[in-house]
Amino acid sequence: MNKSVTVHHLPEVIAFLDSLSNKDQDKIATIIKKTEDGFQGDWFKKLTGSDGIWEFSIDYNGKFYRLLCFWDTEDPNNIVIVSAVAFKKKTNKTPSKEIDKAEAIKKKYFT
DSSP, X not given: OOOEEEEEXXXXXXXXXXXXXXXXXXXXHHHHHHHHTTOOOTXXXXXXXXXXXXXXXXXXXXXXXXXXXXEEOOSTTEEEEEEEEEEEOXXXXXXXXXXHHHHHHHHHHTO
16 A cells, blocks of 8 residues: 655744745745655755754745655554745755754654
């Protein structure tokens, strides 16, 4: 049996996405839909040196958005990618404070 994959945004991420233009929201939604549909690409990867944090990397019209996520595989029929932190990226490196924030949210999520 194949499990379905869905992306669930936590409230902070929803608020961030709502603050973006419709075109930027559409681009991010397209990348997420591709992931849910099983497509693999360089837009979603595990962050090395983190405690199970993954990153959606969206580059659109000179803007660089990041959604930090983790996997919830506890449901036997569904795999959920939990989108916990979102921000506009300004440097080549993902800020460690954002990774730490995502790891703290993950820890709280599973307790």
